Amino acid sequence: MSFPRQLTSVQSISLSELCQQYGTPLYVYDGEIIRRQVARLQEAFSGLDMHIKYACKANTNLAIMRLLRSLGVGVDVVSMGELHMAAQAGYGPGEITFTPSGVPFEEVKEAVEAGAVVNVDSLALLEWFGETYGSEKPCLIRLKPNVAAGGNIKIMTGHRDSKFGISVDLLDKILEIVERYSLKIIGLHQHTGSDIKEASAFLQASEVIFEAARHFPDLQIIDLGGGFKVAYKPDDEVTDMAHLGAEISKGFQKFCQSYGRNLQLWFEPGKFLVSESGYLLVQATVVKEDPARTFVHVDSGLNHLIRPMMYGSYHHILNVSNPEGNPSTYNVVGYICETDTFATDRTMPEVRPGDLLAFLNAGAYGFTMSSNYNARFRPAEVLIDQEKAALIRRRETMDDLLRSQLDLA
Structure with a gap:
């Protein structure tokens, strides 16, 4: 900026x-800046099947959401209120991802019935999802990579003490539940936090996800969250999107090659876009x-x-x-x-x-x-x-x- x-x-x-x-x-709000930010992210990952899911908790005004949808941006919601707002803004069920954090299971059921794809964030929810849907409904699993990154402890979400996601240390238990219920896991998700300016934090977290992904043979999606740093002060350091895009793209392409097929790469920026x-x-x-x-x-x-x-x-x-x-x-x-x-x-x-x-x-x-x-x-x-x-x-x-x-x- x-x-x-x-x-x-x-x-x-x-x-x-x-x-x-x-x-x-x-x-x-200046719509041209939103357009510019979407273009920056698209250009940084132009060589991949990259999808942007707007973390709409940043700004849920319907006009902002409609503008982003017109630019080909999907949406990530964290509550049923946000889901209904996304639908009101024109998003179809297939364009909405629901990433809850310890919500009542009835809310998850409501989101699934509305057609959203759920990011499962706890072993308890994974067990419930298996008991309720078995292999009938797809889902993603939100892993906690145990990586501390970001500009403020209050907005770091991937470190070991964070409430978000299922620790990668529990991968054996995750796999046991997935096998028991024949769960259809289509993606792995992580989000390390906000205000991350160094590519190294994303690369460290992505390597954790890539390693875990080898245990899931039917993946379609790797979701690396968001957290790109924007400028708050004159001469403030920001995420070098060109460098980040080149480094992550290289690692992602290498992973896809070893995995045996190309997957979609998702990001869920909120602050970065608006x-x-x-x-x-x-x-x-x-x-x-x-x-x-x-x-x-x-x-x-x-x-x-x-x-x-x-x-x-x-x-x-x-x-x-x-x-x-x-x-x-x-x-x-x-x-x-x-x-x-x-x-x-x-x-x-x-x-x-x-x-x-x-x-x-x-x-x-x-x-x-x-x-x-x-x-x-x-x-x-x-x-x-x-x-x-x-x-x-x-x-x-x-x-x-x-x-x-x-x-x-």
């Missing part, structure tokens, strides 16, 4: 005018001078973008209204009655009350992790694609907050 020094428009659409029309805070496309636009409400530091209060908070408080994540912030202002250092904070900090000791052009600020990298795990904490409304969302802006979610109202409550007075 090339970080702009200023950001006043997206695809020639004025951000200030969008905020005047729809108010702030406002989520805005993070850089998103901007959260907020308005500065109060600039508070304090002996310790200067605070910029904005009309949003952790209820709209929880990642800085939850993960300590960095979001670059641009002053849309005053990009040429003299640099000053601020703490940018939200309006929630809670410690609610977006940025600490952040230097940016002078911020004045009323200025429009843009938080970058807000396309993934922004709106989807938002809440109504403090009885605040969630923002509207706008998609800009092919130089046209469309409202894809209206701002919430008090009626939305009260709709599911029952008044016993």
Whole structure:
């Protein structure tokens, strides 16, 4: 990502005018960036039968999902809610993969009956799947490769202590259950985590999966998950997709040759596809001078973008209204009655009350992790694609907050 020094428009659409029309805070997504990210991944693995499954937990707006589907991207869901959203966005059953994490077996049954292919993540679920379906329904098995990789322990999923997947150390038990029920295992899956910039982590995990795959004669798919790193700061290191593609392709082709036939290679990126496309636009409400530091209060908070408080994540912030202002250092904070900090000791052009600020990298795990904490409304969302802006979610109202409550007075 090339970080702009200023950001006043997206695809020639004025951000200030969008905020005047729809108010702030406002989520805005750039469809061209999503198209670019899909193309980057496709180009990196152009020599393989590679399939992209969008991990839609990153952003479940139907317009975003429809755009990705139009680009030939499948979808990976982790709940029945996401599955129904995927269907609403036009995905057919054969395009949906269901990757649960310790959910009730009835939910898995509902997903299977809806036509999704399931990634089995525990021995207990594998046993149930065998008892329920035998060889009638295909499934994938999610293995835990016991590889620690990623930028934050909270989003690492392939290490030994992770709750996700079945440890490769239990391969004998997996094979015993598969044989007992004549299970139709069509793929092996793993996901090591997020923000992985080195090819070595993917290669290490893939070697574990390739070795395990030799025990399953009828595979069609090897699924290496996602976790490619995107840029959060200027000059931030990112995953070298060309190098990663070349290295994994070489190892995958070697595996397929020894396996005896060519398989499909799947990836399940979420953040990589949509993070850089998103901007959260907020308005500065109060600039508070304090002996310790200067605070910029904005009309949003952790209820709209929880990642800085939850993960300590960095979001670059641009002053849309005053990009040429003299640099000053601020703490940018939200309006929630809670410690609610977006940025600490952040230097940016002078911020004045009323200025429009843009938080970058807000396309993934922004709106989807938002809440109504403090009885605040969630923002509207706008998609800009092919130089046209469309409202894809209206701002919430008090009626939305009260709709599911029952008044016993």
